[in-house]
Amino acid sequence: MSVNQTSYRSIITELEAGNIRLVAVSKMKTIADILELYNAGQLDFGENYVQELQEKQALLPSDIRWHFIGHLQTNKVKYIAPFVHLIQGVDSLKLLQTIQKEGKKAGRKINCLLQVFVAQEETKYGLSEEELFTLFEEWKHNSDGNWVQICGIMGMASFTENQEQLRSEFRKLKLIFDAVKGKYFDTVPEFNTLSMGMSGDYKLAIEEGSTMVRIGSLLFGTRI
Ligand SMILES: *Cc1c(COP(=O)(O)O)cnc(C)c1O
Secondary structure (H helix, E strand, C coil): CCCCHHHHHHHHHHHHHCCCEEEEECCCCCHHHHHHHHHCCCCEEEECCHHHHHHHHHHCCCCCEEEECCCCCHHHHHHHCCCCCEEEEECCHHHHHHHHHHHHHHCCCEEEEEEEECCCCCCCCCECHHHHHHHHHHHCCCCCHHHEEEEEEEEECCCCCCHHHHHHHHHHHHHHHHHHHHHHCCCCCCCCEEECCCCCCHHHHHHCCCCEEEECHHHHCCCC
């Protein structure tokens, strides 16, 4: 078994104080590993690939809350719409509209986070701050909003050891979260999630206002 129970316990304790939620990132990890963490009390798990998520969901306990944290293609939304708990990487109006359509078909409201890009890298997905506000301007005219619940913002910092850079990127995400909340979701209690922080940088993310961290390698060991 490669699950690090000691690390799990200490992270849980750390997060409890601030009421921060933990998503255990289980991509490329086995059913046995996920079950081991589930049996330790973990219910939220995150996956990056649709097919892998579908396969695992079918085999694992039905009270697991599955988070989709990868880049989601519109033509694949239908496969996860019936069960997904939170789609974290929504990065276009088109994707949001597709999720709405598939939510309606599945007869359930689907929770989403908008992914915002703040890192200084070219490879990361997500919306710029400007694109994000444009999206909300268009989305607010949407007449059939019952099938999508926008719950907040997700972001990733640069892949760097530079603490000051990481901190300023997390701070930027928090400012964007507050601005969006103030402008569009002030009276929406469901808009309460700022998903930022991974194994290497979650402590900084929490200091800067994260409400949900996505942690893989600290719990399951490094992926090869
Ligand atoms: C893989 C992944 C994580 C977890 O990364 P670790 O460094 O293993 O904690 C978090 N968020 C996203 C979007 C990921 O793809």
